[in-house]
Amino acid sequence: MTEHDPDAELxxxxxxxxxxxxxxxxxxxxxxxxxxxxxxxxxxxxxEDVAQETFLRVWKHAATWQSHVQSGSAKFDTWLYxxxxxxxxxxxxxxxxxxxxxxxxxxxxxxxxEARLDQSQQGDLVAAALAMLPARQREALxxxxxxxxxxxxxxxxxxxxxxxxxxxxxxxxRNMRTALLEKGVTAS
Amino acid sequence: MTLEEFKSLCEIYGADLSRWxxxxxxxxxxxxxxxxxxxxxxxxxxMLDALLASHEVAGADHILxxxxxxxxxxxxxxxxxxxxxxxxxFAGLGLASAMAGAFCFSMxxxxxxxxxDNAESVGSITEYVDFGxxxx
Numbered sequence: 477m478t479e480h481d482p483d484a485e486l487x488x489x490x491x492x493x494x495x496x497x498x499x500x501x502x503x504x505x506x507x508x509x510x511x512x513x514x515x516x517x518x519x520x521x522x523x524e525d526v527a528q529e530t531f532l533r534v535w536k537h538a539a540t541w542q543s544h545v546q547s548g549s550a551k552f553d554t555w556l557y558x559x560x561x562x563x564x565x566x567x568x569x570x571x572x573x574x575x576x577x578x579x580x581x582x583x584x585x586x587x588x589x590e591a592r593l594d595q596s597q598q599g600d601l602v603a604a605a606l607a608m609l610p611a612r613q614r615e616a617l618x619x620x621x622x623x624x625x626x627x628x629x630x631x632x633x634x635x636x637x638x639x640x641x642x643x644x645x646x647x648x649x650r651n652m653r654t655a656l657l658e659k660g661v662t663a664s
Numbered sequence: 665m666t667l668e669e670f671k672s673l674c675e676i677y678g679a680d681l682s683r684w685x686x687x688x689x690x691x692x693x694x695x696x697x698x699x700x701x702x703x704x705x706x707x708x709x710x711m712l713d714a715l716l717a718s719h720e721v722a723g724a725d726h727i728l729x730x731x732x733x734x735x736x737x738x739x740x741x742x743x744x745x746x747x748x749x750x751x752x753x754f755a756g757l758g759l760a761s762a763m764a765g766a767f768c769f770s771m772x773x774x775x776x777x778x779x780x781d782n783a784e785s786v787g788s789i790t791e792y793v794d795f796g797x798x799x800x
Contacts, residue, residue, distance in 0.1 A: 498736045511721040535736045602719035645676045
């Protein structure tokens, strides 16, 4: 692997127990992992659990990470997101209303609270609509829109083609628009 | 790029052209300035983008940050766990040796102690040994 990966450079130091490297890694990744988990799970507590467990995996694999890098298997961020997403899916699968990409192409709008004029509630409405999306659509939207990954990075992470990712994104945005705009929620 | 292709990319990536695949950036920007219909499509997509952006997530608090940092302190790899265990065993061995040495030394000191029949000496034994009432 020839690509420079600043995160991977921290790992040997983390493996040696270097405090500054450990703190640097947490400072770099925690907020993004929390955002990913919160939007995937719509539950702050579970998102914090996922973030903590993800970091435990980092500490555990820090010493052997160099061998992964030399084999060219993955960029550190890709691996980190995959671990976090797998943990999110573990939690989602344990829910009775779990749905995947095979779920119907609509959102049950009765499950979304009525639109309110209070601007501070708008984010909550979006969160509720996002939570109603089939998991793979939500994953695509979270990675591409919120986490700002490129289409290639997001597709690689989801282990699908760019075309399949685009299909998921298109359906996700259409479902969100249907759920929000047609319910009278407008951007303020 | 046709109108349908433009609309399709808008539905996939939203109104922010910088989020579109790089190959389309320039062409999409040029087309959107020329066509009011395309601008309308972009505006509709921008509304959804704005709604999505309103879903903000609070950053991590200090307590969570420190808890995660602290979780790195524990030995995590098998090798670290083994070496840690070895450290504990060696420390335990040292402690046991020291205690055994102290015990032998005290026994040696005890053997050097001459028997005494004074009250203090008898009293010190009866404090710890119950001889029963018959012996008092």
